[in-house]
Amino acid sequence: MDFSATRALFDLPDGICYLDGNSLGPQPRAAASAAARALGEWQGQLIGGWNGAGWMDLPVALGAAIAPLIGAAPDTVVVGETLSIRVHQALMAALDLRPERTEIVTDSGNFPSDIYIAAEIARRRGLTLRVVAPDAVETALGPQTAVLMLTEVDYRTARRHDMARLSARAHEVGALALWDLAHSAGAVPLDLAGAGADFAVGCTYKYLNGGPGSPAFLHAAPGLIEAVTPALPGWLGHAAPFGFDMDYAPAPGVARMRIGTPPVLQMAALQGALTVWKGLSMTEVFATAQGLAQRLIDGVAARAPALRLASPEDPARRGSHLAFAHPEAQAIMRAFIARGLVGDFRAPDIVRLALTPLYIGPADIDRALDIIAEVMTSRAWEDPAFAASAGPVT
Numbered sequence: 001m002d003f004s005a006t007r008a009l010f011d012l013p014d015g016i017c018y019l020d021g022n023s024l025g026p027q028p029r030a031a032a033s034a035a036a037r038a039l040g041e042w043q044g045q046l047i048g049g050w051n052g053a054g055w056m057d058l059p060v061a062l063g064a065a066i067a068p069l070i071g072a073a074p075d076t077v078v079v080g081e082t083l084s085i086r087v088h089q090a091l092m093a094a095l096d097l098r099p100e101r102t103e104i105v106t107d108s109g110n111f112p113s114d115i116y117i118a119a120e121i122a123r124r125r126g127l128t129l130r131v132v133a134p135d136a137v138e139t140a141l142g143p144q145t146a147v148l149m150l151t152e153v154d155y156r157t158a159r160r161h162d163m164a165r166l167s168a169r170a171h172e173v174g175a176l177a178l179w180d181l182a183h184s185a186g187a188v189p190l191d192l193a194g195a196g197a198d199f200a201v202g203c204t205y206k207y208l209n210g211g212p213g214s215p216a217f218l219h220a221a222p223g224l225i226e227a228v229t230p231a232l233p234g235w236l237g238h239a240a241p242f243g244f245d246m247d248y249a250p251a252p253g254v255a256r257m258r259i260g261t262p263p264v265l266q267m268a269a270l271q272g273a274l275t276v277w278k279g280l281s282m283t284e285v286f287a288t289a290q291g292l293a294q295r296l297i298d299g300v301a302a303r304a305p306a307l308r309l310a311s312p313e314d315p316a317r318r319g320s321h322l323a324f325a326h327p328e329a330q331a332i333m334r335a336f337i338a339r340g341l342v343g344d345f346r347a348p349d350i351v352r353l354a355l356t357p358l359y360i361g362p363a364d365i366d367r368a369l370d371i372i373a374e375v376m377t378s379r380a381w382e383d384p385a386f387a388a389s390a391g392p393v394t
């Protein structure tokens with residue numbers, strides 16, 4: 001598949017080799033125009049925009065737009081809130097559906113926010129949070145497991161769990177499976193329905209390019225959500241929000257996981273950003289990303305062997321970014337960024353680079369490799385003047 005046409009849909013700064021789309025995707029031109037349109041609607045329609053411009057329906061409309069990218073039915077996804085809030089909502093919902101059980105199982109590759117949230121919920125409810133090694137998840141499940149909560153693609157190493165197998169295993173022991181897709185959505189082909197995920201959450205500012213602070217999504221398997229009373233029962237998750245009833249009655253379906261006023265300007269940008277996926281196959285996007293990844297792996301091995309691949313070698317076992325380990329990874333990443341190669345550093349020793357074929361091609365990888373080879377050969381990060389000038393790397 002030729003992605004040169006999709007590259008033109010992005011407004012990338014000149015001179016930058018952007019391998020950081022796993023942290024913050026670049027700006028699709030359609031996101032900028034959709035956000036500008038929403039500003040105009042606000043200016044012209046004032047409060048009438050909620051209905052006149054469709055603002056009130058954005059959480060559900062955006063859910064339907066994301067659903068095909070994650071292999072879910074359109075009416076099973078809702079957008080809004082931050083991912084951390086979505087993790088909390090989904091975990092509370094899943095636990096409520098298994099009230100007799102005492103354990104949450106997760107792994108040490110999970111993102112800190114997810115682990116903090118699960119630990120605090122466990123503390124308040126008198127449950128046990130078991131944080132096991134990624135390859136010990138399956139054996140950790142048992143008759144007391146209420147929820148298996150995992151991030152499918154490890155934010156550091158890109159190691160990818162087998163969602164279908166682990167969800168099936170969770171179901172075998174009577175538990176529910178909750179998947180965080182922050183590093184999966186827009187990166188790897190997903191079939192939530194086929195994989196038996198009960199709940200899934202994810203963010204839209206990484207591979208979906210919705211912009212900084214773009215809201216998160218939540219998916220619940222069909223049939224499951226009707227039994228859920230949201231732990232955060234906000235007025236916009238009510239069946240009749242403008243009835244202003246004193247008693248909560250959940251909206252039908254996943255719309256009950258709405259909480260409060262949607263961030264319309266962010267959602268407009270996201271709505272524009274999602275148009276770049278029209279006609280694309282996630283399978284082809286992923287296959288192309290893996291081709292770029294192999295080019296980067298081979299080039300680093302040949303020209304900068306001090307950077308050790310810390311991601312799985314098998315493309316089927318990883319997401320769409322690569323991690324390379326080096327004890328001085330933070331300073332090295334600063335030196336890359338100073339030369340126009342933007343990736344990120346993750347403590348303690350990871351250089352993280354994302355392969356995003358919608359706007360990155362083989363020539364970008366070759367340019368990245370030239371920068372990587374030059375920095376690693378010259379040890380440019382050790383230059384005292386450069387070290388003194390350094391700021392933080394996110």
Ligand SMILES: Cc1ncc(COP(=O)(O)O)c(C=O)c1O
Nearest residue numbers: 082083084111113151155180182
């Ligand atoms: C896997 C994962 N889960 C949760 C989060 C938290 O997302 P947010 O900061 O949008 O709440 C992130 C990233 O920040 C993440 O990578």
Ligand SMILES: Nc1c(O)cccc1C(=O)C[C@H](N)C(=O)O
Nearest residue numbers: 022023024111155156182346394
């Ligand atoms: N959400 C972020 C932010 O607001 C600032 C800087 C980074 C982020 C991130 O998304 C971090 C990301 N979840 C990660 O995988 O490292």
